[in-house]
Amino acid sequence: MSLIVQKFGGSSVANTERIFNVASIITDTFKAGNDVVVVLSAQGDTTDEMIEKAAEINPNPSKREMDMLLANGEQMSIALMAMAIEKLGYPVISLCGWQVGMHTDSNYGNAKIEKITPTRVETELARKKIVLVAGFQGINKYDDVTTLGRGGSDTTAVALAVALKADLCQIYTDVDGVYTADPRFVKDARKLEEITYDEMLELASLGANVLHNRSVEMAKRYNVDLEVISSFTKQPGTKIKEAPNMEKMNVSGVAKDKNIARISLVNLADVPGIAFKIFSVLAAKKINVDIILQSIGRAGTKDISFTVSADNVQATLDILNDNKDKIGFENILVNEKVCKVSIVGAGMVNNPGVAATMFEALADANINIQMISTSELKVSVLIDEEDADKALSAIHEKFFN
Amino acid sequence: MSLIVQKFGGSSVANTERIFNVASIITDTFKAGNDVVVVLSAQGDTTDEMIEKAAEINPNPSKREMDMLLANGEQMSIALMAMAIEKLGYPVISLCGWQVGMHTDSNYGNAKIEKITPTRVETELARKKIVLVAGFQGINKYDDVTTLGRGGSDTTAVALAVALKADLCQIYTDVDGVYTADPRFVKDARKLEEITYDEMLELASLGANVLHNRSVEMAKRYNVDLEVISSFTKQPGTKIKEAPNMEKMNVSGVAKDKNIARISLVNLADVPGIAFKIFSVLAAKKINVDIILQSIGRAGTKDISFTVSADNVQATLDILNDNKDKIGFENILVNEKVCKVSIVGAGMVNNPGVAATMFEALADANINIQMISTSELKVSVLIDEEDADKALSAIHEKFFN
Numbered sequence: 085m086s087l088i089v090q091k092f093g094g095s096s097v098a099n100t101e102r103i104f105n106v107a108s109i110i111t112d113t114f115k116a117g118n119d120v121v122v123v124l125s126a127q128g129d130t131t132d133e134m135i136e137k138a139a140e141i142n143p144n145p146s147k148r149e150m151d152m153l154l155a156n157g158e159q160m161s162i163a164l165m166a167m168a169i170e171k172l173g174y175p176v177i178s179l180c181g182w183q184v185g186m187h188t189d190s191n192y193g194n195a196k197i198e199k200i201t202p203t204r205v206e207t208e209l210a211r212k213k214i215v216l217v218a219g220f221q222g223i224n225k226y227d228d229v230t231t232l233g234r235g236g237s238d239t240t241a242v243a244l245a246v247a248l249k250a251d252l253c254q255i256y257t258d259v260d261g262v263y264t265a266d267p268r269f270v271k272d273a274r275k276l277e278e279i280t281y282d283e284m285l286e287l288a289s290l291g292a293n294v295l296h297n298r299s300v301e302m303a304k305r306y307n308v309d310l311e312v313i314s315s316f317t318k319q320p321g322t323k324i325k326e327a328p329n330m331e332k333m334n335v336s337g338v339a340k341d342k343n344i345a346r347i348s349l350v351n352l353a354d355v356p357g358i359a360f361k362i363f364s365v366l367a368a369k370k371i372n373v374d375i376i377l378q379s380i381g382r383a384g385t386k387d388i389s390f391t392v393s394a395d396n397v398q399a400t401l402d403i404l405n406d407n408k409d410k411i412g413f414e415n416i417l418v419n420e421k422v423c424k425v426s427i428v429g430a431g432m433v434n435n436p437g438v439a440a441t442m443f444e445a446l447a448d449a450n451i452n453i454q455m456i457s458t459s460e461l462k463v464s465v466l467i468d469e470e471d472a473d474k475a476l477s478a479i480h481e482k483f484f485n
Numbered sequence: 486m487s488l489i490v491q492k493f494g495g496s497s498v499a500n501t502e503r504i505f506n507v508a509s510i511i512t513d514t515f516k517a518g519n520d521v522v523v524v525l526s527a528q529g530d531t532t533d534e535m536i537e538k539a540a541e542i543n544p545n546p547s548k549r550e551m552d553m554l555l556a557n558g559e560q561m562s563i564a565l566m567a568m569a570i571e572k573l574g575y576p577v578i579s580l581c582g583w584q585v586g587m588h589t590d591s592n593y594g595n596a597k598i599e600k601i602t603p604t605r606v607e608t609e610l611a612r613k614k615i616v617l618v619a620g621f622q623g624i625n626k627y628d629d630v631t632t633l634g635r636g637g638s639d640t641t642a643v644a645l646a647v648a649l650k651a652d653l654c655q656i657y658t659d660v661d662g663v664y665t666a667d668p669r670f671v672k673d674a675r676k677l678e679e680i681t682y683d684e685m686l687e688l689a690s691l692g693a694n695v696l697h698n699r700s701v702e703m704a705k706r707y708n709v710d711l712e713v714i715s716s717f718t719k720q721p722g723t724k725i726k727e728a729p730n731m732e733k734m735n736v737s738g739v740a741k742d743k744n745i746a747r748i749s750l751v752n753l754a755d756v757p758g759i760a761f762k763i764f765s766v767l768a769a770k771k772i773n774v775d776i777i778l779q780s781i782g783r784a785g786t787k788d789i790s791f792t793v794s795a796d797n798v799q800a801t802l803d804i805l806n807d808n809k810d811k812i813g814f815e816n817i818l819v820n821e822k823v824c825k826v827s828i829v830g831a832g833m834v835n836n837p838g839v840a841a842t843m844f845e846a847l848a849d850a851n852i853n854i855q856m857i858s859t860s861e862l863k864v865s866v867l868i869d870e871e872d873a874d875k876a877l878s879a880i881h882e883k884f885f886n
Contacts, residue, residue: 100541134561138568140501145568152579153564156557160535163554167539167546178553182583183628204628227584227605 086251087209088113091123091219091241095258096315097161098128100168106315107168109256110214114174119209121248123219123241124165126157147192151221151231155181158218158237165216176214179204181221181229186240188222194233195222197240200247209248217244235296242299246306253303253310254321255295260314261322262287262294265338265480269473274484276336278323283336284310286428286461300324335429335438335483340472342423344374345397346454348389349404351414358411359388365407371396375424375457375466385414389455391466394420422454423472426464427479439463445482451475487652488610489514492524492620492642496659497716498562499529501569507716508569510657511615515575520610522649524620524642525566527558548593552622552632556582559619559638566617577615580605582622582630587641589623595634596623598641601648610649618645636697643700647707654704654711655722656696661715662723663688663695666739666881670874675885677737679724684737685711687829687862701725736830736839736884741873743824745775746798747855749790750805752815759812760789766808772797776825776858776867790856792867795821823855824873827865828880840864846883852876 090113092106114120134153138145162178169176185201208215219237222230232239238255245253259267260275262284267273279287281304285297294312303310303324313321352358359378366373374391392400397418404416427442442463446453451474455466467475491514493507515521535554539546563579570577586602609616620638623631633640639656646654660668661676663685668674680688682705686698695713704711704725714722753759760779767774775792793801798819805817828843843864847854852875856867868876 103542138565141504141565142568142572146571149564149567149571149579152567152581153561156561156564159560160554160557163550163557164539164542166550166553167543170547170550171543178550180553180630229581 087119089121089245089250089253092256094125121215124161125237130157155221155229162216178216182223186222188230190224195230238299242302245308256315270480343394345420348417349413351385354386377455421469423469428462445478449478488520490522490646490651490654493657495526522616525562526638531558556622556630563617579617583624587623589631591625596631639700643703646709657716671881744795746821749818750814752786755787778856822870824870829863846879850879
């Protein structure tokens with residue numbers, strides 16, 4: 085008998101039919117003799133509807149009250165799922181964040197889990213109940229409701245798996261695993277049976293929206309076996325664990341990220357410390373910078389270009405302009421019509437040929453590369469947004485066919 | 486400076502406009518220098534929508550999970566109201582049942598409050614915050630969410646007023662006070678400035694749906710000053726307190742209750758113990774019986790008639806038929822087309838002329854009386870449902886014009 089934590093996202097529980105579909109997955113796991121803990125997100129568009137309702141009342145509410153509002157989405161999900169499981173005739177109980185001892189810091193809207201004291205969950209498991217837990221939510225030291233921000237329910241699931249020493253944490257979603265590329269754009273994309281935490285982290289950060297990085301990082305830190313699996317197909321998904329297969333191919337996937345913009349500071353003084361000034365003022369305001377490129381400008385000057393996520397463009401421009409004198413640039417250029425395409429794979433650093441193969445694929449497809457960035461696990465290029473799908477297919481074909 | 490507990494029902498917070506209307510009432514009270522604790526119900530039809538959603542999944546869910554679901558309605562209300570009050574620029578915090586120490590028994594769906602430990606409320610009041618509390622909900626000894634059943638939010642408000650030793654508990658509603666008769670049916674109905682707890686209890690139990698009996702009973706027991714007041718007119722409402730005015734008129738109101746049925750058992754043996762048998766089997770199944778009438782039937786037999794609320798008719802018939810041999814009746818007659826009309830007033834028992842005046846009004850209006858019941862505080866008659874409004878007007882005119 086194993087202890088399995090399962091997580092189902094909002095689209096998997098969006099209506100009565102889907103709720104019963106999920107209920108059957110849960111009860112099948114339970115019937116097979118496992119202890120089952122299930123983390124659920126809010127149904128379908130519930131969270132968006134609540135955000136809209138709030139915006140009508142106050143476009144700028146306190147995050148504390150926003151969390152108090154949003155936590156209801158998950159609480160309704162678990163109660164409705166409990167009713168479905170009761171209908172199927174299995175013992176079940178639903179529990180909120182405060183009932184499962186999901187203690188977080190007080191960073192409302194984006195709280196970090198500090199400690200889980202899952203006594204209640206253990207008690208209910210010992211009573212042979214299926215335990216449903218509201219994802220995305222916790223409580224802070226004041227006994228206030230907090231929410232975990234983006235990817236919150238995935239994080240709830242992994243954190244519970246850690247706290248309960250679960251044998252497996254299954255993340256059910258609307259895709260049936262992790263692919264070598266986004267199957268919506270690359271028709272030959274192949275599902276991976278296994279992938280390492282680090283590869284998954286790179287893929288997630290590159291825009292393959294299967295699992296949130298936070299949950300993968302936690303799984304890696306505590307060595308939790310993860311599985312990404314479809315709630316619709318009942319096929320085996322992709323297992324994420326430590327170095328599953330040392331002999332596997334270097335490149336495990338190709339991903340693109342359009343939610344990105346290139347910012348260039350033109351005609352900076354060619355003196356030491358400029359880059360430090362730029363990236364320290366941005367870091368102070370928590371703006372994450374990705375690829376950085378420095379090039380020679382006109383006589384005695386240089387240009388620095390870097391990428392930020394699209395929603396940080398305005399904030400970045402404001403910060404840079406506020407510090408214009410301190411940094412000393414002539415003007416700023418912004419290009420939001422760009423896309424980052426990356427290949428990911430363990431051991432890539434030891435195979436310089438991999439990057440070359442990627443560049444060859446792009447050259448053959450007549451795609452211009454604006455910026456390049458490499459790490460131990462990936463090679464990323466910045467290209468024109470309109471070339472994105474062509475690039476993805478070209479690279480994928482090169483590596484996987 | 487006073488501590489005032491205010492309660493607003495679902496229709497008072499049904500949309501953004503109404504939420505801001507209520508927010509202005511709350512902040513006006515706060516601006517006047519009072520400590521303010523506010524209890525809110527779920528918005529408009531939220532609760533009904535959740536019940537519907539649950540029914541689609543499981544027509545017979547556990548009450549524990551139903552409470553887990555329904556509690557979200559009030560939690561969403563308080564969060565949205567907090568955002569509205571923040572928008573108006575006042576300090577505010579919203580708190581759920583478990584956060585205000587609203588401890589109940591474990592009778593899910595109809596829990597009774599056992600104890601309130603409102604430390605958190607007191608802390609927030611000391612910080613000069615307006616405190617919003619989710620009505621209708623509590624937690625039991627297992628730390629499970631419970632709901633208080635019908636009239637739950639009124640009860641939450643009165644219970645908090647008791648626990649916090651509030652100076653006043655205002656129940657805001659869509660009527661502007663307690664009337665001598667339902668103003669929708671009797672055009673000359675007058676608003677009462679004051680009424681005693683006992684009179685209010687009789688009026689409530691007679692179908693004047695202003696305040697739930699449970700909350701009035703609790704207010705009476707702990708001597709909490711109540712006020713029923715409109716959230717729309719900003720006029721003074723009706724104060725409910727102990728014997729406000731010893732010299733006032735005997736009759737304080739006229740009420741009707743159509744949600745009632747008359748059940749008659751025909752040709753019972755005319756021997757002792759029959760009534761005991763009938764009403765003990767009904768009491769064992771928690772069927773409340775109101776007016777009882779016993780009459781002589783054919784030779785050596787008698788008939789017993791009584792009224793029950795309309796939703797208990799089927800259960801009553803089932804119980805009686807199950808016990809047909811034990812009780813020994815020939816058949817059962819049911820009349821659901823009846824209405825109970827009552828006059829209520831302190832000291833009525835000392836004024837036998839009051840009942841006579843009521844009967845005179847009905848005779849003048851040519852209305853036949855089927856059954857009569859009197860108590861210290863009221864005189865009730867059972868009449869044909871179709872005569873109800875005519876009877877109400879005739880009696881009201883006799884006493885109040």
